[in-house]
Amino acid sequence: MIQEILPQDEQYMNYALVLAEQAFEEGEVPIGAVVMKDGVVIGRGYNQVEMKENPTAHAEMIAIREASIKLLNWRLTDCTLYVTKEPCPMCAGAIYLSRIRRLVYGASDDKSGYAGSLHNTVQDARLNHHVDVVAGVLADKSRDLLQRFFSDLRDK
């Protein structure tokens, strides 16, 4: 099913990219995420796995946690999550669990993407919640940032 790109999608993805840049500056794989509800940012996150020695500290997880604190509710109904790269298996699972309505992502990930590339957890018809998905929003910017990070790493 092809999902429609909304006028505000690029604006919010640009903010997720600012958070990805922050991860880059701190030596982390540059991925950023925001959770939006009714035009308000209610969750923000960027990848912090190395810094926090936490295998679950992905951008999406941190943004979802912040959003559930803001709403005093673990159900993020009517929220949209923007993330610069296609979610991994864990984050796709967290998006499904938190009942997020819409997922917008940038670059696809053919190595571990679980929102369409290797598997599609967020639209698995056997699970009890399904998420609308828009892929490819500002994908080039996200891919450029990731490539720059891994190229710098190789040069070290």
Next chain:
Amino acid sequence: MIQEILPQDEQYMNYALVLAEQAFEEGEVPIGAVVMKDGVVIGRGYNQVEMKENPTAHAEMIAIREASIKLLNWRLTDCTLYVTKEPCPMCAGAIYLSRIRRLVYGASDDKSGYAGSLHNTVQDARLNHHVDVVAGVLADKSRDLLQRFFSDLRDK
């Protein structure tokens, strides 16, 4: 591939069941998890989604977080995770990400299990880490506890 049950598996699963009982007493879906390394408990968790209003506060996630803090390392190489119920999509993803070597679980979950039932994230050959899996250890005890919880809920 059939995995061997080790002599200590029931002992550690019993401890995970004690943690599941704790969740039950606090009104949470009764699931418990422990992370073991060289015979030492380095992570413990039980489901706390409602209490913490956190969609990601599953037993496995809390146990993995505690273990990575104990080891000062996000890589839980050579660790075994025991959990009373088959992991959901998110937790299966976290187990893969944290490089856990071995997963032992109790009851299977045909509604959302992602370690063999609906899908098998932890043994997805296309991902860069694969986990040995043993299913069904003290499964009856885990299932009884879950059924008691949902039956109590219906009676309320």
